[in-house]
Amino acid sequence: MADVVLLDLWDLSNKSELLLRSIQPRPPDDPCPAPRRPARRPVCESLLIVQYIDEAWPDVAPRLLPRDPFARAQARFWAGFVDKKVFDCQTRLWKSNGAALEQAKRDTIEALEALEAELGSKDYFGGEDLGFVDVALAPFTSWFRTYEECGGFSVAEHCPGLVAWADRCRGREDVASALADPDKVRSRRSSGTSKGCW
């Protein structure tokens, strides 16, 4: 599998030489890299990449998806919920004003509350350790303060369990070292670009 290349929308400033050699960045205002006629075989989209890694190296990497088919379907559902719903809410919070902002605020709170209910009393969405949904949602924790600033609400007040989970994740070196600085995200908001926030 040495010829497989993993491509995603990550910040290019902090990525491996392999990734950089495999992609052709678009203009600076577009964070989406496009494959450059890759000699290697590309796997695109972060959630598909995580599933691919989990399946291609089952004995090497920690398994992020559960073994049970039903639990795996649930993990895919909630990771997709983060990828679509939370991302959509966040984008609208970031870009809206007036009534649209109020709607974005309500939708964001509702989405976070749904995630808090799914987390329940577990340490992680994956149970006792990080799983697929944790990996999908953790990068969004860098935006929580920006949600509060944009929407004028407290994430901790609505979702204390989710904030405790975020602190638990960010307290781990393996997670913290991969996430954007929340202050950097907030300052990017002023300049109107999310580049470098993932």
Added chain:
Amino acid sequence: MADVVLLDLWDLSNKSELLLRSIQPRPPDDPCPAPRRPARRPVCESLLIVQYIDEAWPDVAPRLLPRDPFARAQARFWAGFVDKKVFDCQTRLWKSNGAALEQAKRDTIEALEALEAELGSKDYFGGEDLGFVDVALAPFTSWFRTYEECGGFSVAEHCPGLVAWADRCRGREDVASALADPDKVRSRRSSGTSKGCW
């Protein structure tokens, strides 16, 4: 796994008693059913349901996803492309006018051409038999005539290989019996609702 319920956005008029008992339809103009505090465990969203079936009954059902992890990642990518991109284009073709309709037409043709390139010279996206991407895309073939009517273009002219694939799929009884009648889709367009078109 007898306690697992598969929920989707299907037309409720033709679904099993089990499905009907498991969901609470929203108002008639909203085709999206919501779970009704199910006693059984729900698996939601069609692509997740297909993956669940494939993994939960590996020795009973025909396998729709490839065994190879890289090929599986590719199948997930293209099924997701259908689910997001083709559906989005179709919705815009259906609802737009003027310049927005022209853009929807260009995007639809581009998406279909990308799928035709992915199909290549294979009989099916899955190879010699139906696979995950075939199952994801086949329901959209019922809309091809409506694409042509809305956008004023010929799908066969732009994508002859894809139309040949669609004919191949619709020539199979197991596929044809599960798909909407293209004429029904066209007539629903006049009444402005897609209800009953899947």
